[in-house]
Amino acid sequence: TAIFEMAAICGLEHISKEKRNPLALTTQGVGELIVHLVQSGIRDIIIGVGGSATNDGGIGMAYGLGYRFYDSEGQSVEPLGANLSLIKRVSSQGKIDLSATTIRLITDVDNPLCGLNGATYIFGGQKGLDPLQFERVDQSMKQFYKAFAPEVLHLAGSGAGGGMAAGLVAFADAEIKSGIDFVLDCVNFNQRVKSADLVIVGEGRMDRQSLSGKAPVGVAKRTPSGIPVIAICGSLKDDLPDFPVAGISAAFPIIGQVAALDQVLASAKENLYRTGLNIGNLIKLSQTL
Template identity: 65%
Template structure:
């Protein structure tokens, strides 16, 4: 049996590569004659960069830019030739902000724009950005400020480029020279949500970033008001809500193009060729829920897998809003948590839980 193992990372627990290695260890115990192809993946959110480094033979580098709290931070990107890849989450990700500091309307995405400029100045002509996992909800205006854009209020005064000021912006002044002239900006994202509305950035993701539910309507209205001024067409575009509206900002201010994160990653990793050799495909993520159905890694892999090849998912936990399986070409889904424990202890046991679950599934496959 040849098993293709293609998990996403388990957030706050293990990288996608570590998950894949643990699953291989478990399956090997019960299926000693099996062969494996480990393909750790990302879908545009956190962990995407790591999945691309091996696939593209990229070199890791660092750069200093402004972080979400306004302080200088060192961020990681990868490059090869004139191509550079980085994740928004590494600049202003939710996991980089303490819970008591999670105020998405006052945090900044300026560092994303600063990094784009520095990469362009260093000779990069193609930049891929994984947009997801952000701590912000500013529609990308902080990023635009990092590119040199200015935002002016009704009194002709410049405004700080944060989400709290979206509704106050009356004029947008572009930089005198385009710092990204000749640079192709590719946006890869793990969500399909539009910028505004009940399925938009604020209503769907604002709560986990620190917004109160009673703020959603006002913040969403402010975002819509700004983009009526900046780029009304973006309000109709799928995926524009990714990264607290960063995808919309990159399209509007950096001439970026949006691509499905999982499809971009699978193309780069030559998935369509590698999957032809598989007798079984194993996918997974830390928490699977109904959101996962719309473009997240496990279902993106399933969509690209030939119908005759079975797929199973191994996940940290499952939300009760999932449909019954088989579904979306995934035959069965297995959560790995074995005991009720604290979140900290549960995360610490992720590797052993993955190994045990894979070993048990392997035993079942031998029947």
């Protein structure tokens, strides 16, 4: 068994802000790593999908597996997000044989590939894509998959990783798994949570995306009714609905004062301690009432 994250290969954290362009960056290394693992004898591959700097629908990964892409004149097309609309033919002649390999991809979102809740509209902006390009890029992605693998268009989670999830399903016969459910199963969460008095979840910034299957909500959904769940986060975005929501009773941001980002990050330990202390005092107070 091999486990890796696509973000280790083409993650947003590796690209400086001035160089972020999800249509010009490739996921080819993901496919090349899969080939290397299979040729090394690995038969079970688990891939964490998310945090990518790319928006290519996974065609770069497919190229790394051996697929080739051609335009209407039979000319080879470079496998980049910017070129999705140019592809008219896909060749699988040189692809690696994955028939003896199981590939599972785990993701913390359930967004479909296209549409207003899809890969481009929801995640494109944070990767450096101009909002004025959203409609065109989304349509190119939709047209490509409508022609070559229409079954993935409305598959929950297929929009993860700039469409990498869709690509892995279409070109590598992968199966999408909920990331948080996969992890909770590994640690026998359902049994262990039964003895809890309180469940605390956390996230850097909780926003509406967090309600689409990310870790805090995944934990809350698996927590039995009667056991309260609270969230402690770096910050809370204003697009969140009022709490309680998605099984979380209340959420607490740890930032105590307006400050520059560097200062806020440097004060994380103290801010966490202060917030935890206040929550603890509140719990003690509630027990005396």
